[in-house]
Amino acid sequence: MNSKRHQNLQGYSFMMPALLAILFFTIVPVVYAFFLMFFKVDMLAGTRNFIGLDNFGKIFEDPKFWASFYNTFKYVLVVVPIQTIIALALAALLNNKVKFSRGFLTVMFIPTLTSSSAMTLIFMWLFNNNGLVVNTIDDLFGIRLEFLTDPSLALTVIMIMNIFSTVPHFMIVFLSGLQDIPDSLYEAASLDGASAFKQFRHVTVPQIMPITFYVVTMGLVGCFQIFDQAFIISNGTGGPQNSTLTFSLYIYQLAFNSNDMGRATALAFVLGAIIFTVTYIVNKLLKADEVNG
Known part of the structure; x- marks a missing residue:
């Protein structure tokens, strides 16, 4: 009994640095933010006044909230499906033993290794x-497009940049999943007369569904939290005409430009609730927690 307790204490002692880091840099800030969202907070003056749910009312009445809502959801609906499809297509291509696949893989992975700030400056x-x-x-074509100053095109630049930089990582994830599928499944499908398309649809897709759920979930979380690219391209304004204003950038503006930490934390929890809800729906649609046959 004492030996088992000693082993448990040893295990917890090894885990203690990580547990303390999680406690002080994740749990405590989240709890404090939850506390702040019910107050009107002036960080400069060091004062706070309890206002209940008024912060949420102010958020939903602000046109900038709905602009950020529209931009963020538009960004998610465009980027996540495209990056997932391209990543899966490239992974399938590499899995079919394409010549020079290692060199192609190395070149394709460079955007993922490049910092987001540097990538944004290149695209600018x-x-x-x-x-x-x-x-x-x-x-x-004789058409003069002004991508960064046209409200209808500015967000498109960020979309292209995000797809370009995230596809390589997700391609590697899909490739690892494809290579884990037993060849016997394809051989059995081939003996049953299944074409290449039917093999992909009835063998490959079900087998990589947990991988697909991971890729889609990571894509959703990353897109909903998009900040640095929008901040750099718009110089923190979300312009032109709020066309690149996202949830995270709006939170930054409320906290550090408007000095309204109460509304900023309230919006952060709204964003967290949205991400949780969308992820739950995706999990139910993809049925990632079920065993694939």
């Missing part, structure tokens, strides 16, 4: 009003 250079992409489109 490509898509600015005198950038390579704008000039190329102008030379080929």
Whole structure:
């Protein structure tokens, strides 16, 4: 009995640094933020006044909230399906023993290794009003598009950049899942007369459903929390005309520009509830927790 208790104490002692880090840098801030969302907080003056649920009322009455809501959901609905499909297609291509696949894999993975800030600056250079992409489109089609200053196009640049930088990582994840599928399943399907498309639909897709759920979930969480690209491209304003204003950028503006930490924490919990709800729905739709036959 004493030996078992000693082993338990040893285990907890090894875990203690990680547990303390989680406690002080995750649990305590979340609890404090939950406390703050019911107050009007002035961080500079160091004062707070209890106002109940008024912070939520102010959020839902603010047109910037609905602009960030629209932009974020538009971003999620476009980026997540496209990056998932492209990643799966490239993984399937590599899994079929394409020549030079290792070199292709190395080149494809470079965007994921590049920092988000550096990638954003590169895309700003490509898509600015005198950038390579704008000039190329102008030379080929005679159309002058101003991506970064046009409210209908600014968010598109961030979408393209996110897809470009996240596809390689998800491609590797899909590839690992594809390589774990037993060849015997494909052989059995082939003997039953299944075409390549039917094998993909009835063998590959069900077998990689847990991987697909992981990719979609990570894509959803990342897209809902998009901040740095929108901040850098708009210089923190969410412009032009709030077209790149996202939930996370709006939270930043409330906390550090408007000095309203109460509303910022309230919006953070709204965002958390949205992410949890959407993830739960995706889990039920993909049935990732079921055993795939």
